[in-house]
Amino acid sequence: MKNDVAITIKNMSKDFIIYADKANTLKERIVRFSNNKKEVRHILKNINLEIKKGETVALIGVNGSGKSTLLKLITKIIYPTSGSIKVKGKLASLLELGAGFHPDFSGRENIYFNASIFGLTKSEIDSRLDDIIAFSELGSFIDTPVRTYSSGMYMRLAFSVAINVDADIILIDEILAVGDQRFQEKCMNKMQELKKMGKTMVFVSHSKEAVEFLCDRAVWINNGEIQKDGKTEEVLKEYIKVCG
C-alpha cells in the first residue's frame, strides 16, 4: 500500500443472503429444513476504489444502490464476500444517528461512552469534552438523559462526538439532513475545516449542494457497480442527466 493512500478497495464484492423467512431457532431450522427459501443478492460487484489521504469523496446514487453497504464495509461492521479492503489510519464513522447512545444515560455520560467506542481514552475525552459540548449547543440539556432529546438534538450530539475524536478518516452517511438550516451550515463549515486539516472524508449524500460544496471527487454507484468516478461537477452532471 502506497503511503499517500487512506483506503484501498480491490476487486471487492459483497453478497447478502436474503431468507424469505429467517429461521433463528433450532426448531424453525428443522421444521423448515426443506423449504427455507434463500436468495443471494449481489449488493456490490467487483469494486475497485482508491481514496487518497486528504481527499473528500462523495458517494452518490439512488436508494438501494449499495452506498451505505460500502461505508459499512469500510468501517468493518461487515466483511466482504471476496476481495479486500485496506484502511490506513484511525477511522470514525457516523452511519446512524446516535449509534451506541444509551437512552438512560445523560448527554455527558454518552459522550464518554460514545467516544470510547471510537477508541478514545478517558483523558483524551476529558480534554475534548468542552469542545464537544460547545459544538453540540445543547447547553443545560447535556445533563439530562438522551431519551428526552429531540432527533435534532440527538444528531447534534452524535455529530459533535464524531468530528472531535481526532480520526484520520471520517465516514458519514446521509444524516445531516436532520438538523436545522443553521446547524447544517455549521456542520458544513466544520467539515470544510477538517478537510483543510487534511482529513480524509467519505460521505453519502443526496444533497447536490453539500456534495458540490465539500467534495473534489464523486463516485456514482449504480446497482452495486461504480458507474462513474471523477471530478464532482462531471459526475454530478451525468448523474442528474440519468437520474433526474
Next chain:
Amino acid sequence: MNIFKNLYNYREFLKTSIKKEFRGKYKKSFLGILWSFLNPLFQLLIYALVFPFILKNNVSNYTVFLIVALFPWNFFNLSIIQSAACVVSNGGIIKKVYFPREILPISTATSNLINFLISSVIVFVALLISGVGIHASIIALPIIILMQYILQLGLSFILSAITVYVRDVEYLINVIMMLAFYLSPIVYSADMIPTKYLPLFKLNPMFHIIKYYRDILYYGKFPEMGSVFILFFVCIIILIVGYLIFRKLEKRFAEEL
C-alpha cells in the same frame, strides 16, 4: 497478536462496558449492589437447610463445606449464562459501530469475576466465624481463580458467538447448567461418587475446580499440584480454541443479528 494491540487501543471502552455490566444489572432495584451479596446468601440458606435436615448427610460444618463450593459455582453459572446473551443483546451497536467484538464476552466474564471477588468476602467471614479458619493453602487460591476465569472466558467466546446463529443456545444453556450443578461436587463430596462413574465425572472441568476450592478452603490442604497444572493447560487450550471460533464467527455478526 493484533488482538492485544486492538484491546489496548479500546481499553476505555472495555472499562466502561465492564462498569456498565456491573452497575446496570441492579440499576433499578432498591437494594442495588447489595443483591450481589443477598442472592447467594439466600441460596446458601436454602441449601444449608435442605441438605443436612431433609437429606440427612453428616458432613461436619456443612454450611462451610457448601459455601466454599457454591460461590465459585455461582461465579461459573452466572458468567456462562450471561455470556450466551452478551453479543445478541448488544445487536444495536454491533450493527452500527465498529469496535473489537471480543470486548463483549471479555467484559461479561470480567464483571462476573469482580462480582465473585466481592461476594467471596462472605466466604472468608464464614470460614472465620465457623472456626474452620484460613490455612496456608490459601496461597494456591489465586491460581484456581485465574484458571476458572480463563475457562469461563474461553467458553464465553464460544457460547456468545454461537448464540448469534442459533438462538436456542441461550435457553439450552440453562438446562445444561442445572445438570452440571449436580454433576459437580457442590452439595455433596467428591468421594461420594461411585468409583465406577468417577472417570465420567472427571471429564467436567468444574468437577476439579470445585474440588480444588474445597481442598484449599475447607480441608486446608494444597490440591494435587500436578493435576492443577494439567487442568490449567486445558483451560488455556479452551481459551485459544474459543477465541479462534469467535474470530471465525464474528465476521457475520452484523448480518445475522
